[in-house]
Amino acid sequence: MASVITRIRRFLNSPQGRQARMRAERYARDPRNQARVRGLLHRFGGRRR
Template sequence: MPIIDRIRTFLASPQGRRLTEQGRRMAADPRNQQRARGLLARLRRR
């Protein structure tokens, strides 16, 4: 089974949906957005 199919299967499962929703909540947090921007800025400087 190709890796993409395995990922799709996992994301369709209850656990995958739960993790996806948790990730969306974390991404909506302004503090996490600021952390992500800082990380990307540091990576771009290299």
């Protein structure tokens, strides 16, 4: 059986994986989503200052 990492790499190199990666990158660039993630990290104890 292929390792999990190998299966993930194979998926990311497939056409569907490339589309998913492009959607995730576009989502990550959106300032509203960045603020939402920062709020969740702050709320759940991520990166204390």
